[in-house]
Amino acid sequence: MAKKQKALDFQAILEQVNADFPTYQALDKDGKIVNPDLVPDLSDDELVELMTRMVWSRVLDQRSTALNRQGRLGFFAPTAGQEASQLASHFAFEKEDVLLPGYRDVPQLIQHGLPLKEAFLWSRGHVAGNLYPEDLQALPPQIIIGAQYVQAAGVALGLKKRNKKNVVFTYTGDGGSSQGDFYEAINFAGAYHANAVFYIQNNGFAISTPREVQSAAPTLAQKAAAAGIPGIQVDGMDPLAVYTVSKAAREWAANGNGPVLIETLTYRYGPHTLSGDDPTRYRSKDMDSEWQQKDPLVRFRTYLTEKGLWSEEKEEQIIEQTKEEIKAAIAEADRVPKQKVSDFLKNMFEVQPQNIKEQIATYEAKESK
Numbered sequence: 001m002a003k004k005q006k007a008l009d010f011q012a013i014l015e016q017v018n019a020d021f022p023t024y025q026a027l028d029k030d031g032k033i034v035n036p037d038l039v040p041d042l043s044d045d046e047l048v049e050l051m052t053r054m055v056w057s058r059v060l061d062q063r064s065t066a067l068n069r070q071g072r073l074g075f076f077a078p079t080a081g082q083e084a085s086q087l088a089s090h091f092a093f094e095k096e097d098v099l100l101p102g103y104r105d106v107p108q109l110i111q112h113g114l115p116l117k118e119a120f121l122w123s124r125g126h127v128a129g130n131l132y133p134e135d136l137q138a139l140p141p142q143i144i145i146g147a148q149y150v151q152a153a154g155v156a157l158g159l160k161k162r163n164k165k166n167v168v169f170t171y172t173g174d175g176g177s178s179q180g181d182f183y184e185a186i187n188f189a190g191a192y193h194a195n196a197v198f199y200i201q202n203n204g205f206a207i208s209t210p211r212e213v214q215s216a217a218p219t220l221a222q223k224a225a226a227a228g229i230p231g232i233q234v235d236g237m238d239p240l241a242v243y244t245v246s247k248a249a250r251e252w253a254a255n256g257n258g259p260v261l262i263e264t265l266t267y268r269y270g271p272h273t274l275s276g277d278d279p280t281r282y283r284s285k286d287m288d289s290e291w292q293q294k295d296p297l298v299r300f301r302t303y304l305t306e307k308g309l310w311s312e313e314k315e316e317q318i319i320e321q322t323k324e325e326i327k328a329a330i331a332e333a334d335r336v337p338k339q340k341v342s343d344f345l346k347n348m349f350e351v352q353p354q355n356i357k358e359q360i361a362t363y364e365a366k367e368s369k
């Protein structure tokens with residue numbers, strides 16, 4: 001009898017399921033290299049460019065927050081804290097790779113080619129914010145949690161069937177990794193060995209729901225196992241490790257080996273969105289400051305300064321340039337004529353059904369008065 005019990009050792013099975021998902025890190029919070037094998041092969045110019053984008057993103061976050069509070073912007077999901085997770089991952093992809101962002105992934109979308117003006121129009125809910133340049137390989141940010149994963153699986157299969165060496169890359173959050181769409185997508189993409197890189201940006205919270213109650217799994221990366229694909233957890237505050245892991249995952253997927261799931265451990269300093277969330281109700285000051293010690297900009301700044309590639313003056317210059325860029329883009333967005341209801345209705349269908357035609361006629365009559 002005792003022998004039978006031994007044959008069914010669930011504790012051992014559980015330990016096996018939970019084993020081997022370490023956190024990959026190259027650069028620690030003090031800006032020191034802790035794993036030379038994970039230091040990417042980037043030129044000095046590329047390293048500077050990556051830091052420039054991260055500083056740009058921090059400024060965009062600050063200015064967007066201010067513009068929102070002045071009533072000059074619409075929807076905004078803060079990104080400060082997630083710069084390495086967002087910009088260092090994006091840095092590993094090619095322009096022809098297809099980006100399927102979530103609502104918090106606007107910085108990657110702009111870096112992929114969406115004009116800033118259009119990003120602001122999207123924030124305001126203007127149809128013109130969804131008219132993408134022909135050569136922009138991306139869909140608009142997804143608001144439905146996890147839905148972009150299913151779309152990514154489809155796009156990835158399309159790339160595979162057309163023998164493309166490109167990939168789709170998509171982002172969800174820790175909360176998103178509990179959605180049915182998440183599992184369906186990684187399973188489908190895995191079954192077809194489709195060209196996809198799936199990100200879970202684990203920032204510790206789904207609005208106010210802490211990561212600990214989101215799943216019994218100790219890592220979200222291990223969810224890959226059930227889909228038969230590689231899963232990896234990376235320090236999402238470390239731009240070097242995020243880049244290295246992303247680049248390798250991209251290559252793996254582009255070469256027809258199937259998808260990869262990457263969990264980035266990160267934190268959003270701000271509220272969930274600027275639509276009324278108060279993070280002090282579910283996060284402590286201690287927790288905030290613990291994560292601020294891990295800040296991706298601080299550690300990358302230290303690393304680059306020690307290499308003689310960065311200075312305070314350089315950073316100041318980038319901050320000023322970004323502010324100017326934002327000022328110009330918001331002014332451009334202000335010059336776009338206000339959206340009419342008829343414009344919005346015309347945007348919905350290529351071939352309009354009768355009821356939509358009637359609604360367009362009704363609104364056009366009102367709008368012409």
Ligand SMILES: Cc1ncc(C[n+]2csc(CCOP(=O)(O)OP(=O)(O)O)c2C)c(N)n1
Binds near residue numbers: 172207
């Ligand atoms: C299908 C669906 N359910 C619920 C919501 C409401 N909602 C918006 S954001 C959010 C939390 C998402 O958290 P997470 O995936 O961790 O992403 P984060 O916002 O932290 O980046 C929820 C529940 C939604 N947009 N879509």
Ligand SMILES: [Mg+2]
Binds near residue numbers: 175201202204207
């Ligand atoms: Mg989250």
